[in-house]
Each structure stands twice: as C-alpha cells, then as structure tokens.
Amino acid sequence: MRHPLHALCPYFAMFPEGFVLDQLLAFTSPGELVLDPFAGRGTTLFESLLNGRRAIGTDINKVAACVTGAKIDVPQKEKLFERLDELERAFWRIRTVKPFATKFFSACYSQPTYQEIEFLRTHLNWRVSKVDRFIAALVLGSLHGESHKSKLCLSNRMPRTISTKPEYSVRWWNERGYIAPKRETFNILRAVAEMRYGISPPQMKGKIRLADARRAGSLYREHTGEVKLVVTSPPYIDTTDYAEDQWLRLWFLGGPPYPKARVNRDDRYSNVMSYWSFLSEVWAGCARLFSPGTTIVVRIGGKLDSRTLLEGVRGSLQHGLKQQGLSVKTEYHNSSLIKNRQTNSFRPGTNGERREFDFVFKLQ
Numbered sequence: 571m572r573h574p575l576h577a578l579c580p581y582f583a584m585f586p587e588g589f590v591l592d593q594l595l596a597f598t599s600p601g602e603l604v605l606d607p608f609a610g611r612g613t614t615l616f617e618s619l620l621n622g623r624r625a626i627g628t629d630i631n632k633v634a635a636c637v638t639g640a641k642i643d644v645p646q647k648e649k650l651f652e653r654l655d656e657l658e659r660a661f662w663r664i665r666t667v668k669p670f671a672t673k674f675f676s677a678c679y680s681q682p683t684y685q686e687i688e689f690l691r692t693h694l695n696w697r698v699s700k701v702d703r704f705i706a707a708l709v710l711g712s713l714h715g716e717s718h719k720s721k722l723c724l725s726n727r728m729p730r731t732i733s734t735k736p737e738y739s740v741r742w743w744n745e746r747g748y749i750a751p752k753r754e755t756f757n758i759l760r761a762v763a764e765m766r767y768g769i770s771p772p773q774m775k776g777k778i779r780l781a782d783a784r785r786a787g788s789l790y791r792e793h794t795g796e797v798k799l800v801v802t803s804p805p806y807i808d809t810t811d812y813a814e815d816q817w818l819r820l821w822f823l824g825g826p827p828y829p830k831a832r833v834n835r836d837d838r839y840s841n842v843m844s845y846w847s848f849l850s851e852v853w854a855g856c857a858r859l860f861s862p863g864t865t866i867v868v869r870i871g872g873k874l875d876s877r878t879l880l881e882g883v884r885g886s887l888q889h890g891l892k893q894q895g896l897s898v899k900t901e902y903h904n905s906s907l908i909k910n911r912q913t914n915s916f917r918p919g920t921n922g923e924r925r926e927f928d929f930v931f932k933l934q
C-alpha cells in the first residue's frame with residue numbers, strides 16, 4: 571500500500587516512488603546512505619527512509635525544502651494536533667481581518683478561509699519548528715487544487731501541481747462563473763493530518779537543506795565518502811521555472827503575493843552549454859560525498875534527444891568528479907514517454923517535456 575505521506579504535496583516533474591524503490595533494491599543495502607541534490611517533494615529521501623536506508627538532500631526551493639522536511643522528520647501526531655488546537659484558539663482570540671492581498675486572492679479564497687490562511691502564514695514558524703513545518707506542508711498540499719472534486723482543497727478550482735498565473739486564473743474563473751468555496755481550514759488540516767498519519771512514518775530521520783546543490787559536499791561534511799546511491803532528477807532544460815510555477819505556495823511560505831520569474835537563477839536553463847557546466851559544478855560540489863562504487867541514477871527530460879542527454883550528463887559527471895579522482899562508467903540507459911499531465915487541461919498549450927531518460931552511472 572502506498573504510504574499516504576508520499577501525496578503530502580505534489581510537485582512539478584516529480585518521479586514516482588516505484589522508480590526510487592527499484593534503484594534502492596538494485597544498488598543499496600539497508601543502512602546505506604542515499605543522496606538527492608535536487609530533492610523536489612522528497613520522493614528519493616522519503617522512499618529511502620521507508621526502506622531502511624539513510625537519506626540526505628538539498629533543494630533551492632522553499633516549497634521543496636518544507637515538504638521534504640515534513641516527510642523525513644515527522645512530528646508526533648499528538649503534538650501536531652495540540653498545535654493545531656492552539657493555533658485555532660489563537661486565531662479566534664486575535665481575530666484581525668486582513669484585506670485580500672490582491673484581486674486574485676479575493677477570487678481564489680472565500681473571506682473566512684483567506685483569514686485562516688493568512689493567520690497561519692504569519693504564525694507558523696516552519697523554518698524552526700518541525701511541528702509547524704509539518705502543518706505548513708499540510709497547508710501547501712491543500713492550498714490549491716480541484717476543489718469541485720475535493721472537499722480538502724481551500725481554493726477556487728486550480729491544478730494541484732502548479733499555481734496558475736493570477737490574471738489568467740481570475741479570467742478563467744470569471745468566464746465560467748466559478749466562485750471560491752467556503753472551507754474551514756483548521757478542520758481540513760485535521761482531516762488531512764489523520765489521513766497522512768494513516769500509516770506510521772519511518773523511524774529513521776533524513777536531512778534536507780534549503781541550499782544550492784553545489785554546496786551539498788560542504789553542507790554534509792560528516793558524510794564524506796559515504797553516499798552509496800544518488801537518485802535524482804535535475805531541472806530539465808527550458809521546461810519550467812519552479813519558483814514561478816509554485817508562486818502561491820511560496821507566498822504562503824513568506825514570499826510576495828504574485829509570481830516572480832527567475833527567483834532561483836539556476837532553476838531554468840535555455841542554454842545547453844551553461845546547463846552542462848551547471849551540472850558539472852553540481853557533481854563537483856557533491857564529489858566529496860562519493861567514493862568508488864557510488865551509483866548515480868539520473869532521470870532527465872527536456873527537448874534534447876537521448877544521445878545528446880547521455881553525452882551531456884556523462885560529460886558533466888566526468889568533468890565534475892575529475893578533481894576527486896573518480897571516473898565514470900555508464901551502466902544503463904532507458905527512455906519513457908511522459909503521460910498527459912493534469913496541468914494541460916488548465917494551461918492549454920503548456921510546453922513540456924515529452925520524454926524522460928534514465929541513466930545509471932557507476933563511479934570508479
């Protein structure tokens with residue numbers, strides 16, 4: 571049975587846990603260390619812990635760090651529910667009415683729901699407290715989605731994977747006469763939490779750092795030479811801007827009330843050469859964590875053909891790991907067609923990756 575924490579909050583270009591499990595079984599034994607430098611929603615880290623492997627990761631996006639952190643270091647259920655009660659009591663005690671941040675918010679949320687979200691936005695200390703981080707991740711998972719299909723979703727109809735742009739969303743809702751549902755945020759959070767705690771979380775805890783992948787080696791010095799397996803999916807060339815596409819969730823985590831392109835300079839590449847040098851810098855930044863025998867599994871997509879991608883990824887590894895005295899052997903490559911994504915029905919004409927490739931490299 572799928573662990574309910576996997577679905578805590580979806581993410582763009584996420585890979586399924588079955589893919590990670592196959593790599594864990596093929597290349598690691600229990601207790602060994604797994605790294606994902608582009609952790610996203612934390613599939614590699616969480617699946618590793620579920621299977622008795624240790625796990626570490628980095629991601630430059632706050633949504634990724636918050637969601638992954640919530641999954642890999644889960645607070646006790648009782649503490650979570652106590653905190654939710656405490657926050658709700660404080661909400662009713664304080665009762666300030668905040669105006670909608672923009673027109674988008676007044677069309678996206680009903681007035682009472684917006685007040686609760688705003689309150690949580692200002693009072694959750696998600697960077698410091700793991701209980702608050704878990705609650706923040708629950709909010710992120712319910713913040714937007716297909717509310718006509720799910721009572722656990724707080725917004726007017728939106729995709730759950732990405733946040734659509736404000737002007738487009740307002741126009742889309744107005745043309746169709748869709749209005750924001752009245753939702754009781756605290757009760758929804760309790761219901762979702764019950765669901766997510768349906769199966770016990772892993773005993774082991776992982777580590778995630780909100781940081782550039784190129785710093786992984788220096789951030790995790792205590793794991794020098796220990797990484798047995800990397801299962802990762804770097805940002806695809808010219809495909810999406812993770813910060814822009816997650817703008818509403820980033821707003822909840824303290825960001826501005828509008829999308830901002832290129833917040834993280836490195837999460838979209840349109841220039842192939844700079845992409846390969848970026849990847850090579852990432853491997854160089856991780857190199858001290860590797861040793862002969864480390865396996866690196868990369869799932870990658872975008873507009874390039876498989877040969878170019880394989881050459882590019884292998885070249886970036888060879889270049890990046892040279893200093894560490896490691897060489898690279900290609901073990902396997904495979905491609906799969908990407909199925910229709912839910913974003914397509916909301917964003918007709920969305921350009922996107924059509925095919926993904928899996929490459930496996932062994933370090934010597």
Ligand SMILES: C[S@@+](CC[C@H](N)C(=O)[O-])C[C@H]1O[C@@H](n2cnc3c(N)ncnc32)[C@H](O)[C@@H]1O
Nearest residue numbers: 583584585608610611629630631782783803837
């Ligand atoms: C394809 S997604 C990974 C999805 C992940 N495999 C999952 O299942 O959720 C790529 C991730 O790389 C992150 N990223 C982009 N540039 C980065 C950088 N320089 N350092 C760390 N993370 C970065 C993005 O924020 C995004 O979360």
